[in-house]
Amino acid sequence: MFLEKNVPLQPYNTFGIAAKAQALVRVRSEADLLAVLADPQLATLPRQVLGGGSNIVLTGDVKALVLKMEVSGIRLSGETDKHWFVEAGAGVDWHALVAWTLDKGYPGLENMALIPGTVGASPVQNIGAYGVELQDRFDSLDAMDMFTGEMFSLNAAQCGFSYRDSVFKHASGGPEALGLAGRAVILRVRFALPKRWKPELGYLDLERKMAETGIRTPDARQIFDWVVAIRRAKLPDPQVIGNAGSFFKNPSVSPEQCADIIARDPKVVHYPMPDGSIKLAAGWLIDACGWKGKTVGHAGVYEKQALVLVNRGTDEHPCTGGEVMTLAKAIQTSVYERFGIRLEPEPVVI
Known part of the structure; x- marks a missing residue:
C-alpha cells in the first residue's frame, strides 16, 4: 500500500x-x-x-x-451450456471490457458500449443503456467488508438491483435491511453472457439505425458499432468537454400520468415498461423546458443532449461542483413546475 x-x-x-x-x-x-x-x-x-x-x-x-x-484483469472464468462467465477487476475500464467480450466472441454487453466508468462501479449504479441493464448480464461479485476485512460474494438477488440502484447505494437499516454503502468495496465482477444470444433492439435510436442501414438482423458487433456511433453523436467526450454523462434518471410514471402529459405535450418521448409503468425521457423533458444549450455560471446544458450537464469553465475560471448543482436544481424546478415530475440526479454528490 x-x-x-x-x-x-x-x-x-x-x-x-x-x-x-x-x-x-x-x-x-x-x-x-x-x-x-x-x-x-x-x-x-x-x-x-x-x-x-x-x-x-x-x-x-x-x-x-x-x-x-485499480484492480485489473479480464478472463473467462467458466462456462455452461447456456452461458460464458467473464470476470473483470474493479479497475477495468467498462468500455474496454465490452470490446474484449466481443473480440472473444462473447456477446451480451454490446448495448452498454461506451458507458463511462469502471467495472467495479457498474453494479453500484446498475448501469444500463438501450434496453439492457447490468442486472440482465450479472452473475456475481467479490467484495471486502471494510469493517471486518472479510471477503464475501453476492449474487444478483443479494445485490438488490433496481433502476440505477443497488444495495451499494444504501446504508444498513438494521438486520432486516441489507445496505452496503460505506461498508463494501467491490473488487471483481462476473458476468453471465448468453450463448443463445438475441439482439435487443427496442429503442428508437436503434430502430432508426436499422432503417438507415437496411440491416434488420444485426449481430452483436453491428449493435456495438451503432451504439458507439449514437453515443458519440449525442454525448460529449469528457476529454474535450467535462461531464458526468446522463445527469438525471429517466422518471417512471403511471399510464394515467403519461396520458395526462401526452394530452398537453403529444410529442413526449415515452417507453412502456414490463411492470406496466411508463418511462419518460428525462432529456426530452429538460429540452421542453428550454434548457438545452443554457449556462449557469460555468456549468451548462449540452447543446446536443439536454440530459447532459457540462463543464464550461476555463483554467482561469474553473467550474465548481456548486455551480453544477445550482444548475441541476434549477432544471429540477422547471421540470416539476411544467410536468409535475421530480427528476433525480444520477451522479453521487460528494
Whole structure:
C-alpha cells in the first residue's frame, strides 16, 4: 500500500472539477485494503471509493480517505451450456471490457458500449443503456467488508438491483435491511453472457439505425458499432468537454400520468415498461423546458443532449461542483413546475 497526500482529483473525475483528496490509496489487490485496515491512523477514517470518476460531482476537497480502485484483469472464468462467465477487476475500464467480450466472441454487453466508468462501479449504479441493464448480464461479485476485512460474494438477488440502484447505494437499516454503502468495496465482477444470444433492439435510436442501414438482423458487433456511433453523436467526450454523462434518471410514471402529459405535450418521448409503468425521457423533458444549450455560471446544458450537464469553465475560471448543482436544481424546478415530475440526479454528490 502506498499512501498519497493532497492528491489533485481533477484528472480522476470526468466532469473535470478541481478538488483535492487529503489522502489517497491506490487499490490494486485485497492486500491494499487489508493494509488500510491494519493502519491505526487510516482504519478509523471515513472512506470514499473512486473508480473512473464518471458518476460523481465534487463540491469541494475530499476529506475522507479516497480508495482509488485499480484492480485489473479480464478472463473467462467458466462456462455452461447456456452461458460464458467473464470476470473483470474493479479497475477495468467498462468500455474496454465490452470490446474484449466481443473480440472473444462473447456477446451480451454490446448495448452498454461506451458507458463511462469502471467495472467495479457498474453494479453500484446498475448501469444500463438501450434496453439492457447490468442486472440482465450479472452473475456475481467479490467484495471486502471494510469493517471486518472479510471477503464475501453476492449474487444478483443479494445485490438488490433496481433502476440505477443497488444495495451499494444504501446504508444498513438494521438486520432486516441489507445496505452496503460505506461498508463494501467491490473488487471483481462476473458476468453471465448468453450463448443463445438475441439482439435487443427496442429503442428508437436503434430502430432508426436499422432503417438507415437496411440491416434488420444485426449481430452483436453491428449493435456495438451503432451504439458507439449514437453515443458519440449525442454525448460529449469528457476529454474535450467535462461531464458526468446522463445527469438525471429517466422518471417512471403511471399510464394515467403519461396520458395526462401526452394530452398537453403529444410529442413526449415515452417507453412502456414490463411492470406496466411508463418511462419518460428525462432529456426530452429538460429540452421542453428550454434548457438545452443554457449556462449557469460555468456549468451548462449540452447543446446536443439536454440530459447532459457540462463543464464550461476555463483554467482561469474553473467550474465548481456548486455551480453544477445550482444548475441541476434549477432544471429540477422547471421540470416539476411544467410536468409535475421530480427528476433525480444520477451522479453521487460528494
